[in-house]
Amino acid sequence: MNETYPTVMENTAPSLAERELAISRHIAAPRAKVYQAWTDPKLLVQWFTPPPYLTVHAELDVRPGGSNYIVMRGPDGVDVPNRGIYLEVVENERLVLTDAYTKAWEPSEKPFITICLTFEDEDGGTRYTARVLHWTAADRETHEKMGFHEGWGIATDQLAALAMKA
Amino acid sequence: MNETYPTVMENTAPSLAERELAISRHIAAPRAKVYQAWTDPKLLVQWFTPPPYLTVHAELDVRPGGSNYIVMRGPDGVDVPNRGIYLEVVENERLVLTDAYTKAWEPSEKPFITICLTFEDEDGGTRYTARVLHWTAADRETHEKMGFHEGWGIATDQLAALAMKA
DSSP states (O other): TTOOOEEEETOOOOOGGEEEEEEEEESSSSSHHHHHHHHHHHHHHHSSSOOOOOOOOEEEEEEEEEEEEEEOOOOTTTTEEEEEEEEEEEEEEEEEESSEEOOOTOOOOOOOEEEEEEEEETEEEEEEEEEEEEEHHHHHHHHTTHHHHHHHHHHHHHHHHHHHHH | TTTOOTTTTOOOOGGGGGGGEEEEEEESOOOHHHHHHHHHHHHHHHSSSOOEEEEEEEEEOSTTTOOOEEEEETTTEEEEEEEEEEEEETTEEEEEEEESSEETTTTTTTEEEEEEEEEEEEEEEEEEEEEEEEHHHHHHHHHHHHHHHHHHHHHHHHHHHHHHOO
């Protein structure tokens, strides 16, 4: 076995920076409260969507390979179901989920995002960071034009308010 | 929360059958030997590619979220590196890997396959099954035309011979 093999033909994906959208926020609540807002379906439905959208149903099987099923309702009354899976679960610290699979390990119709959440202690509260990774730079751009920053910004305000209250 | 929500607009992916290629074989060797051929890089390089292709390098970090890096060399001397990740690891029983991520959790350029391997006791040996799942029916067809059945057939012969010898 030759250890000095050339790496010819390596498919290099565009840099992560070109495929990432992110939001980071200090939340004046303990990590456990912020994590719980993501993992308890009764809490998630309260903050997950910016109005006039509603989250009307959530099933969250929070373990590696576990599925989630979240139904959002638009102002026109049309329900949009979303299915995904948890890839990594470290309680109160880290949560990774994706829509690339609908359950372990059935590929979805279109892998669009992988969400990497971290919950860190900071100034008596929590540094909450959501990195949203896409497979292509085009998908990142689409997501940004769909209103990522405003939508996730409002949702994160709602998440913070709930965590501080809970 | 209304539990009788309609599931309007659900994106239904094509059935798994349309997106799956599979191979199943009885191997006259214990499960542990067959599993080891997939997880020990010194063994994997011996069986992984049908001639005249060679597997010239393998790094396998076999744990959920761990990466693999496998370099194949064509008869023209050109090296083709492949990067992937393990999604599920149950020693001697089950192994799930994909090229949708190059490491935890960086999306690859093009998610193409998820490989679900099972190793079961059967007639004093092992029932070895590899299900290869694709995101689209078109990718499954491409993979089949690339020679999936012949290629995986020969590789599986080599895997079986190695497991029986080891």
